Amino acid sequence: MRSRLTPLRLGFGLLVLLWCLVPIYWALNVSLTTPVGLLNATASFIPHPFTASQYTQMLHPGTANSTAFYLALRNSVIEAGGAMIITVVVALFGGYAFARWRFAGSRTLFLTVVATLSLPLLAVLIPLYRWAADLGILDTFTPIILLAVAASLPLAVWIMRSFVAALPPDIEAAARIDGAGEVRILCHIVLPLLRPAVAAVGIIVFLTSWSAFLVPVFFTQTSKTQPLTVFVPNLVAKTSQNIGLQAAAACLAMLVPIVVVVLLHRFLVSGLLRGAGK
């Protein structure tokens, strides 16, 4: 099946690279061009005249833009990181139980989990917003993190279950004969074997939560808890003329997810395939 590199393949490969990377390259190009250079009638395809000043404006501490940027970055890290940790722990126990045990109601429960996979966020957003408002927790991290957990959990349980089911049960049985308790078996015997699963689920949840926009925009009113996904359009609205600065903000906001994909693609792919398969 694997054929050699024909001109057709090569040409198509080039198209794929252009399709995937040109939008990103273009933002990078704009972000590194001086505001004067950006006033030309037609844009230059390389940053000319070159400047890094738009990044120093975003990153050099003390300016209004950088203060807002660092706050949004911190919020993104807290929200995506928090959702990731909670989801992984909950999905680990849930996925393990669904993979290994059959108990009264387990089938119904699991089918419910699968059904909520395709429940749009929209269907639950408004009651949750009203509860959050009643509880006075709008503009805090709690609802944002919890909704990110709820949005990711069905897929996370599904992926975790399929990873556990792929492990041979003999090892746990041996430990069980030796008298290890179930929690101990999970934490000390199964968990080390599940490192790739934990990594896969963690990365997927982190990336989807990092991208979240609808929930943060519903549940926040000030910049106190607004993540980068809200910061970027706000900046665009505020600085309509300064597209270099907007491009720099966009590039910085996608830096973390892109680095995660590039460095951890192995886990990401295996996790997404488990989620998609069957």
Next chain:
Amino acid sequence: MDRSVLTQSLGDPVGGDPGGDEPVGGRALLRRIGRRGLQPRFLPYLFVAATVVVLAGLSLIPLAYSISGSLHRGSLLSTDHSFIGLHNYIAVLTDPDFQTAFKNTLAYLVYTDIGVLLVGLPIALWLRGLKRRRRAVMLTIVLIPWAVPGTVNGELWSLIFKPTNGLLNSFLLKVHIIHSNIVWLEGAKALPLVSLTLIWQTVPIAALIMLAGLEYIPGEIYEQARIDGASRLRTLRRVTLPLLRPATAISLVVASISAIGIYDQIYVLTGNAQNTISIVQQTYLYAFKVLDFGYAVSAAMIGTIASVIVSLVVLKFIYREIAF
């Protein structure tokens, strides 16, 4: 997978440690012996408890409230919250603003599904033909657009579509296809171009799903097709595409659900313009501008029902069980 069977099936107790570094010994047995009585009955429930709490509290119960809310008056400007049956649905469905949003969303769905097929399928076929290492590198690059957050995605494409100085106009001017700048994000052009940003974001997942589907097709079938003298195009049409139906169906469901939920890109690219407004945006407007939660939940439920129907239709007509 009954646990007692698991325990009995233990042929040899797998000597050494299989990756864990925790020796399991007799002391553990003594310590755990009391706890073992708990396991079969209650422990599974303890393990799934958190999952159940999250799904019940944040999905199922709110969903019930949404449904109930859609059947009651929900204006924030009045204290009357009496039961009114399907009145909210009728009001929403006959509201011209909602009808526009609904039609637009349907258009997003069609464009996105077609785009995902036209771009995702060739990418999957191309990836399948690459050697292992090259494929891993290319798959990583293909996945990058998926990881770019929606609003950032919108900003990237807005820099491309900018009338002055945008990439598209600059390029077309330089190669002399156009002689003056075109305003891209207005009129009838806007919606397909916004769909393009969603296609850019969804193609990675679709390509990955279809690549996995291609891997499931046994090599012998291709061997047989070659022996029978089938051309490559014919093999693609008669073997690959039919056997890829399940993966294609799942890709389309994923693409359709994202299209029905489209919001982030529009927010950045065209705001609340009538020619691109989506159901999610209209829901937001009902909740926070019209201040009627009854309308908002009904609009949301209509979007939800549309997602479910589309998923079922796609699965029914494209997904067919395949036996090798």
